[in-house]
Amino acid sequence: MGEYTHHDARHGRWVARWTLLRRNPGGALGLAGVLSIVALVLVGPLIVPLDAATHLDRIYQPPTWNYPLGTDSQGRDTFSQIVHGGRSLLWVAAAAAALSTAIAVALGSLAALAGGRTGGLIMAATDIVLTVPHFPLLAVLAAFLRLQSETLLAVILGLLSWPTLARAVRAQVLSLKSREFVEAAQALGFGRGHIIAHEILPNLRSYVAISFVLATTQALYAQVGLVFLGLVPLASQHWGVMIQYGWARGAIFHSDSVYSILAPIGAIAWLKLSLVSMAGLFDDMFNPRLLGT
Amino acid sequence: MLLIPAMSQTRTAARRVTARAWNSYLLRLVGRALLTILAVSTFTFFLVRLMPGNPVDVFIHDQITTYGQTYEQALEQARGLFALDLRAPLSVQYLQYLGNLMRGDFGQSILSPGTPVIAIIGRFLPWTLFSVGLALMLSFALGVALGMLMAYRRGTWLDHALTVFATVTTVIPNYLLGILLLVFLGVQTRIIDIAAIRGSLSPGVQPEVSLAFLLDALYHAALPIVTYVLATLGGWMLTMKASTLAVLGEDYVGFARARGLPDRRIAVAYLGRNALLPLFTQLTIAVGFVVGGSALIEFVFNYQGIGFVLYDATVRRDYPVMQGVFLVITVAVVLANLLADLLYGWIDPRIDLREGRG
Numbered sequence: 109m110g111e112y113t114h115h116d117a118r119h120g121r122w123v124a125r126w127t128l129l130r131r132n133p134g135g136a137l138g139l140a141g142v143l144s145i146v147a148l149v150l151v152g153p154l155i156v157p158l159d160a161a162t163h164l165d166r167i168y169q170p171p172t173w174n175y176p177l178g179t180d181s182q183g184r185d186t187f188s189q190i191v192h193g194g195r196s197l198l199w200v201a202a203a204a205a206a207l208s209t210a211i212a213v214a215l216g217s218l219a220a221l222a223g224g225r226t227g228g229l230i231m232a233a234t235d236i237v238l239t240v241p242h243f244p245l246l247a248v249l250a251a252f253l254r255l256q257s258e259t260l261l262a263v264i265l266g267l268l269s270w271p272t273l274a275r276a277v278r279a280q281v282l283s284l285k286s287r288e289f290v291e292a293a294q295a296l297g298f299g300r301g302h303i304i305a306h307e308i309l310p311n312l313r314s315y316v317a318i319s320f321v322l323a324t325t326q327a328l329y330a331q332v333g334l335v336f337l338g339l340v341p342l343a344s345q346h347w348g349v350m351i352q353y354g355w356a357r358g359a360i361f362h363s364d365s366v367y368s369i370l371a372p373i374g375a376i377a378w379l380k381l382s383l384v385s386m387a388g389l390f391d392d393m394f395n396p397r398l399l400g401t
Numbered sequence: 402m403l404l405i406p407a408m409s410q411t412r413t414a415a416r417r418v419t420a421r422a423w424n425s426y427l428l429r430l431v432g433r434a435l436l437t438i439l440a441v442s443t444f445t446f447f448l449v450r451l452m453p454g455n456p457v458d459v460f461i462h463d464q465i466t467t468y469g470q471t472y473e474q475a476l477e478q479a480r481g482l483f484a485l486d487l488r489a490p491l492s493v494q495y496l497q498y499l500g501n502l503m504r505g506d507f508g509q510s511i512l513s514p515g516t517p518v519i520a521i522i523g524r525f526l527p528w529t530l531f532s533v534g535l536a537l538m539l540s541f542a543l544g545v546a547l548g549m550l551m552a553y554r555r556g557t558w559l560d561h562a563l564t565v566f567a568t569v570t571t572v573i574p575n576y577l578l579g580i581l582l583l584v585f586l587g588v589q590t591r592i593i594d595i596a597a598i599r600g601s602l603s604p605g606v607q608p609e610v611s612l613a614f615l616l617d618a619l620y621h622a623a624l625p626i627v628t629y630v631l632a633t634l635g636g637w638m639l640t641m642k643a644s645t646l647a648v649l650g651e652d653y654v655g656f657a658r659a660r661g662l663p664d665r666r667i668a669v670a671y672l673g674r675n676a677l678l679p680l681f682t683q684l685t686i687a688v689g690f691v692v693g694g695s696a697l698i699e700f701v702f703n704y705q706g707i708g709f710v711l712y713d714a715t716v717r718r719d720y721p722v723m724q725g726v727f728l729v730i731t732v733a734v735v736l737a738n739l740l741a742d743l744l745y746g747w748i749d750p751r752i753d754l755r756e757g758r759g
Binding site: 232235236238239240241242243244245247248249250251252272325328329332333336337338339351355360361362363366369370373376377380381384385 | 433436437440441445448455568569571572573574576577580581583584587588589685686689690692693694696697700708711712715716718720723724726727730731734735738
């Protein structure tokens, strides 16, 4: 009996999600866009071979049937580079976003639950990290740390972008703190960690999901920016490296060569647009009040 | 009759409480600004002086191995460049460093010997303040107007078109928007002569108080300004639309309508102040983002501002310049934030009750 109602509720929730998807076409498009890029980046390299050799006979060709996005200044197929160049970009952005979301949730809820001096200290640190202009700081750090490693880059990006979410989490937790179910858990003697994990986090799901997506877009901005300025010597297969390369070789100045720089710009714009639209969809999807049950 | 003095007494008491709250709000804001600057300065001191492989040690090492100097000579030279007495204990060096910063002494450029960093900053910072400041004001004003328009025309094709425009321009990173502007306005359609528009002034034009100078400065700043405006406009539009809609739903607006007040008066007196509030909180974040991103935009347009210097010094590893420029950018952003917060406190009638926002 219990099994049955549980299954029923779950089924009802999926129906509700499907309806939401149909009611929010922009969000659905965003979700489709993100899925298509993930597929392109993860599955694409298995199908499309990497074109890394120099071909002097086909430098800067406009799009043709064989080279749908043209070729670059070394005659390499732009499409093949797009397929292979998204993986490290996405990985760094997602890892940075995961780290910053984790820090934000931990510090935000701690600041709200602890209050007093600890809370004040956390909020002061939050304000400082929020105020310091991130991109110049990243540029300076890139000069000091030689950020060749993707993991190190992701960690540094993640260490900078948590404050906005931390503030939002703190505000949410402050309002949740006085609700009956949290007070009940406190009265039952559950520890702070348990209350955060079991009572507060489930209610922050939509916040966390949206912030994760937005943090990913922020990490994209900074990451590609650093690569574009040539401050981060990343592996050669990277949309940012393609832009930097095209820029340095003057690809913007000719109508046949311009595709080799427009293609990675378009890919990044497509990815960011999809992510932001998807964030709007998450807002509807995770909102328990909109899902019934 | 007896009530009146009592009322005026409570009113002065209320005013005193308000004044105290405003003062503490002000104090807290200023304290936070100073704390931020101190934290960032300490952090840069750590980077320049304490980190393994820090530039001071590297410089001394290079002077000895490459130029055959003695340790003493190298130490003396490093002392001039970094404005630090390297023989003193680290704690003394730290205090010395903070004292130097307060006096505006950031040391000297490694790559252009004899040039104080502060002179470089003084030469390039005004261009960034000019272009970024003008762009932010333009985009704020435009965004507020368009956002209100969208709220009043909600659901129409105009609202949908503007929403799509706002989303797309906000989402594309501003430096990529800059490249797209160069490609489509400069190269493909030749509307703009990109060779002539580079830099911050045309050759031969000197800074002076004249119309010719102003026009030339505006001409060269046009592309960066358009990029900043395009990249930030959408955010203002969408926020303004949402907050106007929220205020339009309030009872007091309905009541003002019912009293027969004209729409224009409602828009200015009732909507303006209340709908603008959420935008001011955003302004602080926007300032940091735009000033911080100026390195990228000025690189794209070869605009000779402070961001360009930061890029240049970083690529060429001119550490004193890099550090000075970074600190100045941080201070500019902190001060702009302080200003935005003060404006917010001034414009928000509730601020004295809440003693600032959490």
